[in-house]
Amino acid sequence: MSGGLAIDIGCGWAKRPGFVGVDKEPGDQVDHIVDIERERLPFADRSVETIFSAHCLEHLADHAMIYREISRVAMNGAQVEIWTPYAWTNEAFIYTHRTFFNEAHYLHPCYLYPEHWQDILGARWQCSEFQFVVAPDVLAELHRHGFGLEFALKHLKEVAVEFGTHIRVWHEDAPVQPAPPARTYSETRDGVRRPVTTAAAPGAMARMLGRVRRIVTR
Numbered sequence: 001m002s003g004g005l006a007i008d009i010g011c012g013w014a015k016r017p018g019f020v021g022v023d024k025e026p027g028d029q030v031d032h033i034v035d036i037e038r039e040r041l042p043f044a045d046r047s048v049e050t051i052f053s054a055h056c057l058e059h060l061a062d063h064a065m066i067y068r069e070i071s072r073v074a075m076n077g078a079q080v081e082i083w084t085p086y087a088w089t090n091e092a093f094i095y096t097h098r099t100f101f102n103e104a105h106y107l108h109p110c111y112l113y114p115e116h117w118q119d120i121l122g123a124r125w126q127c128s129e130f131q132f133v134v135a136p137d138v139l140a141e142l143h144r145h146g147f148g149l150e151f152a153l154k155h156l157k158e159v160a161v162e163f164g165t166h167i168r169v170w171h172e173d174a175p176v177q178p179a180p181p182a183r184t185y186s187e188t189r190d191g192v193r194r195p196v197t198t199a200a201a202p203g204a205m206a207r208m209l210g211r212v213r214r215i216v217t218r
Helices: 064-073 102-111 114-121 134-146 151-157 202-217
Strands: 005-009 021-025 048-054 074-085 125-131 162-170 183-185
Touching: 005 064, 021 202, 048 064, 064 074, 064 114, 102 114, 102 125, 102 162, 134 151
Parallel strands: 005 021, 005 048, 048 074, 125 183
Antiparallel strands: 074 162, 125 162
16 A cells, blocks of 8 residues: 555644645645535545544544544555544543544444444444553652552542544455554654553552541441
């Protein structure tokens, strides 16, 4: 697969270098003004190789059209990278945000029930990775209190600032996805990605249970 377009949906003033910018509002970096909730993307079927979107989809009231449009313009095997605030952070709830994204939004159509969602999306979507951006000071604080990152992401708030979902779109010949998407973390969006550990830090569970017992017995 080569020779296709690279587009940035909802690019605003921060379009990715080398990408074609799409946004509802005009701007210096916007190449196509499109209301993506109501209008088709101005690209031919299966003409786009890479689709990127950052901090756009959480502002939409309805994702049905843009998801189908992503499928329509995507080449077979196209790469899709979507960034939004992580649902369990304060930033997810600021004014104008309408959807609070977490892994379940993508696990259902991409991994758990792909046959059901294929007709809805207009193609088979496969999620290969969830990437969490976690600030160095948060990592240090978790370590200081003895909590592993996997536990923290699942049970604590304000750990990941944002998360990215890495997806491939298939119209035919989709490979079998034998395992759930990988879970990685990085200190910045483009930083080095490392696997999210599945084990809590030593002593974390015992300390947490001790705190719970003290609260219950007060």
